[in-house]
Amino acid sequence: MMIFVWPDLLYVSFGMFFFIFLFFVYKNKEQIKTIWVKKDVKNVLKKITISQIVLGGAFFCSVLFLLASFLAPYYLSVYPLEMSLSSNMASSINGLMSPFIAIAAAILTFMAFWVQYNANQRMIDEDRKQQIERQFYEMLKIHNDNVKSFHVERSIPIRLSFREYEPTQLKNLYADGQSYLQIILLEFNYVYEKIKEVMPGEKEKWFSISYDIFYNGAEYTHKLNKINDDTLHFFQSCRNCIWQFSEYEKFTVMGDDIFRGHVAQLNSYYRHLFLIVKTIVRIDDKIMNYSEKRQFLRIVRAQLTSVEQVLLFYNWKSECGWKWEQDIKDGSENHFFTDYRMIHNINPDDCIAFSKQELLDEMNKKNKDYKYEGSSYKDDPLFELF
Structure with a gap:
């Protein structure tokens, strides 16, 4: 009769554990490569989630209890056990191994519930992400509509000839959307250059005053005592004559609204x-x-x-x-x-x-x-x- 003692199962158990370890290394080879080659342990640890820690710990515990179930008959029995036809031996083995197998089964059941819970959470997150995407594109559409809503239109008289008795003709000027934004940036540039000419100081001061005039208007900036009466009068006078100069003809469409602010x-x-x-x-x-x-x-x-x-x-x-x-x-x-x-x-x-x-x-x-x-x-x- 062949004798098969329980310590032999120890080698089988460690063999199973070794193959499980190899499988783990294969599944996480990129992270291990990052640690081994780049020495970037911190970056790898950041990617480890609580779910991975819980599942890894539960799996390790289940394997540990399964290994313990094989070793239990040998270490917990009063007499050495050998393979025989004795029903008492079978009952002993069953009684010693069952608790460990039951605990391992409970842990694996917990893992199954945990995986299902995470799957449900991922579905909820995906639904939330789709809602965000729909909201994002709706908001993006409103943004584009806001740009299109920028609009200014002006009619100016132009003389068809230099003869005084000749009638004048109205010329329609129009700007909207991106062209409107280009014009108001030119307006800021004009204000900034003029402020540099008439005011001493540094760039920060020039910019602050220029943007106040551009955003809130020359009159509002004057009320804050940031510009004097002469500077205010200059910008007010520009509203009536700036369109006459070809280098500023793009401002003509702004008419009397120029230097009144765009807030x-x-x-x-x-x-x-x-x-x-x-x-x-x-x-x-x-x-x-x-x-x-x-x-x-x-x-x-x-x-x-x-x-x-x-x-x-x-x-x-x-x-x-x-x-x-x-x-x-x-x-x-x-x-x-x-x-x-x-x-x-x-x-x-x-x-x-x-x-x-x-x-x-x-x-x-x-x-x-x-x-x-x-x-x-x-x-x-x-x-x-x-």
């Missing part, structure tokens, strides 16, 4: 654009990770021309839109210009008030350790056209 048109435009970006950024990372958020915001930025991005930067720099990018020392999560590159495609030629380096310095001053995609900052620069 009424731009305020709702900026608020809605901010709401779109904030909605995407505030999504739980479990539903949408950083790269996915960046992808959605690239779609938003694709709707913005360089002119719009320059105007957006000016709005932030003037502190009217200070929430776009806040100091990192304040613990704020609003880093939409640095972390999410909302002014990534600024053309330096459109931004006459600040140089390339000044733009970079402004952003680095607010958030030097900004987020990026790829392996380094060079793979994902703050500005594309620099």
Whole structure:
């Protein structure tokens, strides 16, 4: 009769454990490679979820109890057990192994429920993500409608000849959407150059006063005592004569509205654009990770021309839109210009008030350790056209 003692099963158990270990290594070979080659343990640990820890621990415990069930008859029996026809031996084995197998089965059942729970959570997250996508595209449509709503129209008299008795003819001028935004940026550029000429001081002061005139109007800026009577009179007089000069003919369509401010048109435009970006950024990372958020915001930025991005930067720099990018020392999560590159495609030629380096310095001053995609900052620069 062949003798088969229980210590022999120890080798079988360790063999099973070894094959399970090899399977684990195969399934996680990329993470192990990252740790072994790149020594990037911290990055790998960040990717480990609570669910993986729970399932891994439960699986390990179940395997441990299964191994214990094989060893129990040998270590817990009073007498050495050998394979024989004795029914008492079979009952002993059954009694010693059953508790461990039952515990392992309970753990595996828990794992099954846990996997099902996570699957349900993923379905809920996917539904939430689809709702966000629908809301995003609806908001994007409203943004485009806001741009199209920019509109100005003017009729000016033009003389058909130099003879005084000849009648004049009305010429209709029209600007909307992107052409309107281009004209008001030219208006800011004109104001900025004139302020530099008539006022002593530094660039920050020139910009602040220029943007106040551009955004709130010359009269409002005068009430704040930021410009004197002569400067106010200059801008008021321009409304009646600026269209006569060919170099400023693009302003003609603005008529008497020039230098009266654009807060009424731009305020709702900026608020809605901010709401779109904030909605995407505030999504739980479990539903949408950083790269996915960046992808959605690239779609938003694709709707913005360089002119719009320059105007957006000016709005932030003037502190009217200070929430776009806040100091990192304040613990704020609003880093939409640095972390999410909302002014990534600024053309330096459109931004006459600040140089390339000044733009970079402004952003680095607010958030030097900004987020990026790829392996380094060079793979994902703050500005594309620099």
